[in-house]
Amino acid sequence: MSDAMREHFVNILKKWRLELVSDMSRTVEHMQDDAANFPxxxxxxxxEEEFSLELRTRDRERxxxxxxxxxxxxxxxxxYGWCDSCGVEIGIRRLEARPTxxxxxxxxxxxEIKEKQTGL
Known part of the structure; x- marks a missing residue:
């Protein structure tokens, strides 16, 4: 992978991370502002269900x-860009779709096939 491609993925990942951190901050503010003791x-x-759903979402984002x-x-x-299992280079299209x-x-x-088979 060229330096330009690595830089491309660094930019994508940093932007994605910044968006997630920003969303997490908004959730905390929202939960503090909207916390009310309804009669x-x-x-x-x-x-409580809404807050629970938000917290599960934020945990996945964390x-x-x-x-x-x-x-x-x-x-x-x-x-970066090499398969942990077989060592072959992961395709650019796959990395574009899922940079992680x-x-x-x-x-x-x-x-995924093995997971489905053992999950039955």
């Missing part, structure tokens, strides 16, 4: 930020 139990339950940070480190170490990908499309497909 109606149904309204309270609705608010994990994604960790993956982004790991990927940025791979780029810095010049190890660590498996080539073939290995990812096999992993």
């Amino acid at each position: 109606d139990p149904a309204d309270r339950a609705t608010q 994990k994604l930020i960790k993956k982004i940070d790991d990927t940025l480190q791979l780029i810095a170490d010049n190890e 990908a660590t498996l080539c499309i073939d290995c990812k497909t096999l992993a």
